[in-house]
Amino acid sequence: xxxxxxxxxxxxxxxxxxxxxxxxxxxxxxxxxxxxxxxxxxxxxxxxxxxxxxxxxxxxxxxxxxxxxxxxxxxxxxxxxxxxxxxxxxxxxxxxxxxxxxxxxxxxxxxxxxxxxxxxxxxxxxxxxxxxxxxxxxxxxxxxxxxxxxxxxxxxxxxxxxxxxxxxxxxxxxxxxxxxxxxxxxxxxxxxxxxxxxxxxxxxxxxxxxxxxxxxxxxxxxxxxxxxxxxxxxxxxxxxxxxxxxxxxxxxxxxxxxxxxxxxxxxxxxxxxxxxxxxxxxxxxxxxxxxxxxxxxxxxxxxxxxxxxxxxxxxxxxxxxxxxxxxxxxxxxxxxxxxxxxxxxxxxxxxxxxxxxxxxxxxxx
Amino acid sequence: xxxxxxxxxxxxxxxxxxxxxxxxxxxxxxxxxxxxxxxxxxxxxxxxxxxxxxxxxxxxxxxxxxxxxxxxxxxxxxxxxxxxxxxxxxxxxxxxxxxxxxxxxxxxxxxxxxxxxxxxxxxxxxxxxxxxxxxxxxxxxxxxxxxxxxxxxxxxxxxxxxxxxxxxxxxxxxxxxxxxxxxxxxxxxxxxxxxxxxxxxxxxxxxxxxxxxxxxxxxxxxxxxxxxxxxxxxxxxxxxxxxxxxxxxxxxxxxxxxxxxxxxxxxxxxxxxxxxxxxxxxxxxxxxxxxxxxxxxxxxxxxxxxxxxxxxxxxxxxxxxxxxxxxxxxxxxxxxxxxxxxxxxxxxxxxxxxxxxxxxxxxxx
Numbered sequence: 001x002x003x004x005x006x007x008x009x010x011x012x013x014x015x016x017x018x019x020x021x022x023x024x025x026x027x028x029x030x031x032x033x034x035x036x037x038x039x040x041x042x043x044x045x046x047x048x049x050x051x052x053x054x055x056x057x058x059x060x061x062x063x064x065x066x067x068x069x070x071x072x073x074x075x076x077x078x079x080x081x082x083x084x085x086x087x088x089x090x091x092x093x094x095x096x097x098x099x100x101x102x103x104x105x106x107x108x109x110x111x112x113x114x115x116x117x118x119x120x121x122x123x124x125x126x127x128x129x130x131x132x133x134x135x136x137x138x139x140x141x142x143x144x145x146x147x148x149x150x151x152x153x154x155x156x157x158x159x160x161x162x163x164x165x166x167x168x169x170x171x172x173x174x175x176x177x178x179x180x181x182x183x184x185x186x187x188x189x190x191x192x193x194x195x196x197x198x199x200x201x202x203x204x205x206x207x208x209x210x211x212x213x214x215x216x217x218x219x220x221x222x223x224x225x226x227x228x229x230x231x232x233x234x235x236x237x238x239x240x241x242x243x244x245x246x247x248x249x250x251x252x253x254x255x256x257x258x259x260x261x262x263x264x265x266x267x268x269x270x271x272x273x274x275x276x277x278x279x280x281x282x283x284x285x286x287x288x289x290x291x292x293x294x295x296x297x298x299x300x301x302x303x304x305x306x307x308x309x310x311x312x313x314x315x316x317x318x319x320x321x322x323x324x325x326x327x328x329x330x331x332x333x334x335x336x337x338x339x340x341x342x343x344x345x346x347x348x349x350x351x352x353x354x355x356x357x358x359x360x361x362x363x364x365x
Numbered sequence: 366x367x368x369x370x371x372x373x374x375x376x377x378x379x380x381x382x383x384x385x386x387x388x389x390x391x392x393x394x395x396x397x398x399x400x401x402x403x404x405x406x407x408x409x410x411x412x413x414x415x416x417x418x419x420x421x422x423x424x425x426x427x428x429x430x431x432x433x434x435x436x437x438x439x440x441x442x443x444x445x446x447x448x449x450x451x452x453x454x455x456x457x458x459x460x461x462x463x464x465x466x467x468x469x470x471x472x473x474x475x476x477x478x479x480x481x482x483x484x485x486x487x488x489x490x491x492x493x494x495x496x497x498x499x500x501x502x503x504x505x506x507x508x509x510x511x512x513x514x515x516x517x518x519x520x521x522x523x524x525x526x527x528x529x530x531x532x533x534x535x536x537x538x539x540x541x542x543x544x545x546x547x548x549x550x551x552x553x554x555x556x557x558x559x560x561x562x563x564x565x566x567x568x569x570x571x572x573x574x575x576x577x578x579x580x581x582x583x584x585x586x587x588x589x590x591x592x593x594x595x596x597x598x599x600x601x602x603x604x605x606x607x608x609x610x611x612x613x614x615x616x617x618x619x620x621x622x623x624x625x626x627x628x629x630x631x632x633x634x635x636x637x638x639x640x641x642x643x644x645x646x647x648x649x650x651x652x653x654x655x656x657x658x659x660x661x662x663x664x665x666x667x668x669x670x671x672x673x674x675x676x677x678x679x680x681x682x683x684x685x686x687x688x689x690x691x692x693x694x695x696x697x698x699x700x701x702x703x704x705x706x707x708x709x710x711x712x713x714x715x716x717x718x719x720x721x722x723x724x725x726x727x728x729x730x
Binding site for chain 2: 232248
């Protein structure tokens with residue numbers, strides 16, 4: 001016997017499948033070293049000031065966190081010249097996305113996004129039980145804004161754009177974004193997922209969505225990528241205060257936790273750490289591009305902290321990923337992201353990229 | 366202008382209202398000391414081993430947490446003689462409750478609970494947009510299981526029971542629970558919120574819902590109360606593996622965070638700390654009962670770590686709470702919990718209770 005009453009859209013959901021743990025990779029393949037390049041984490045670690053700030057909350061850890069993340073939201077607001085009422089902090093930017101799906105949908109609404117983008121959004125929509133419409137990426141693995149605009153209907157409630165896109169690293173320009181927004185009716189909320197903003201902000205013509213302040217756009221950023229705090233689960237959203245106010249009503253009162261709020265605040269202030277992180281990735285990308293060019297491999301130029309290699313087919317991509325894993329290089333094969341021919345490589349430390357090249361030479365002959 | 370498309374049930378939600386911060390209390394009333402007795406936190410703090418374990422995760426904080434909290438769930442399972450597949454960890458037990466509301470409801474379903482219980486559940490149901498049916502407490506401020514059983518209909522999907530109840534501290538017995546479950550049809554999921562389990566487990570005839578293993582019951586426990594880890598946001602649910610499996614599909618992959626998982630695991634193993642915490646509360650309750658008896662005050666005997674005083678009316682309760690606050694004693698007046706004549710006092714350290722008595726002598730003449 002079991003509790004039988006489960007809505008169909010929940011029954012149909014696939015459980016999250018984690019890859020091998022590092023320990024499992026070590027146990028099975030016994031590599032000398034692991035290059036963990038599968039999850040777009042910051043291989044430099046994080047700001048020491050963030051850890052210090054988290055630890056400073058330990059003396060009061062028996063108390064509930066500040067329910068409105070006042071200090072953190074005030075700092076974010078100051079950075080962007082907005083009010084704290086325009087900011088919400090959540091359990092990662094995915095946590096804020098989850099709030100959006102719980103706040104703005106009726107059962108008959110629909111969500112619209114690309115067929116090759118962040119899985120987390122798809123899962124949230126599917127678990128909310130509303131219809132998810134996916135539009136193919138362009139041949140260059142970019143968001144097809146024209147096709148997305150064409151796909152908007154009366155039922156569309158939310159459009160999700162990741163800029164730069166995950167896992168492809170592509171971005172759309174100011175001009176493309178501005179044109180797209182002229183096509184979006186007022187009843188549609190646009191989620192601009194800028195999880196990789198810190199890496200992309202200096203790309204030519206990159207549209208920082210915060211410069212527009214449109215009433216039906218929410219900008220999401222995270223501490224899990226550039227700031228290196230993935231383990232603490234903090235992200236934030238910025239939008240019109242009425243929109244944020246509604247999300248705040250749905251948010252669990254005590255998210256994020258106290259050490260997480262404190263770590264994020266300190267990380268924001270450590271501008272030197274984030275600059276060094278971005279520089280490391282820029283250098284690493286140039287090195288990887290040069291290497292892959294020399295080897296005649298296909299890949300997509302990236303505005304984020306990862307680069308997607310493109311193989312002829314799913315089998316080749318899977319084989320490459322497996323063989324690299326045997327040599328301690330953990331990469332992300334992308335069938336679940338809708339790109340079975342793609343393999344995503346996080347840009348890591350110099351020694352990570354050296355290990356990647358060493359393993360590549362053995363795997364691809 | 367603003368984003369106008371907000372469902373009515375979201376518009377109608379009240380934002381979470383935090384009380385004064387401790388800093389605000391200090392600034393306004395300048396008490397010599399604060400007795401923070403408003404949130405049922407553990408005034409003893411937490412296990413040092415928990416903090417050590419949290420800190421040990423800092424070296425890997427740039428990495429995402431274990432998405433399935435393997436180590437923590439295995440330990441919880443071992444404690445209860447169940448499988449890890451019967452356990453889910455979330456952002457506090459409220460986080461697991463939120464998952465339940467996102468997993469098992471259709472729009473036409475209803476939830477059923479008491480009119481004087483944990484606000485968090487009401488907010489979750491209201492934000493999910495399904496109908497919430499509330500049954501008055503008994504005259505003794507206990508769950509009225511007979512009335513709840515009578516109120517179950519075909520539309521009822523979830524019944525929420527807190528045992529002991531928050532904020533009243535009352536509990537229902539094994540016999541009452543067993544009878545109630547005979548009245549619950551299979552299509553109804555019973556949430557047994559046992560956030561105060563550690564304090565209640567030795568009360569006469571207290572029903573530990575884990576001893577029953579019913580397929581339509583989920584038992585919730587938390588690290589925020591007895592374990593003193595409210596700032597870390599960890600709670601867990603235990604149920605049939607099919608039920609847990611569906612919750613796991615809806616859970617954000619990376620909750621709880623890494624330091625939170627580690628702290629909770631270490632806290633579970635520090636049995637000495639939790640025993641001391643429970644003893645402190647037992648002694649503190651006896652002392653408070655004796656004091657209130659001597660003063661001829663009305664209160665409700667409690668199986669949790671707080672005691673509810675009962676005043677003649679809302680005004681008296683509010684006045685008492687305000688006057689105590691001016692003397693640094695922070696209590697919770699309970700209109701939002703549906704009990705406007707009630708004031709909840711967390712059992713604190715001996716010095717907290719001494720300060721309570723000192724302030725009481727000044728306030729009630």
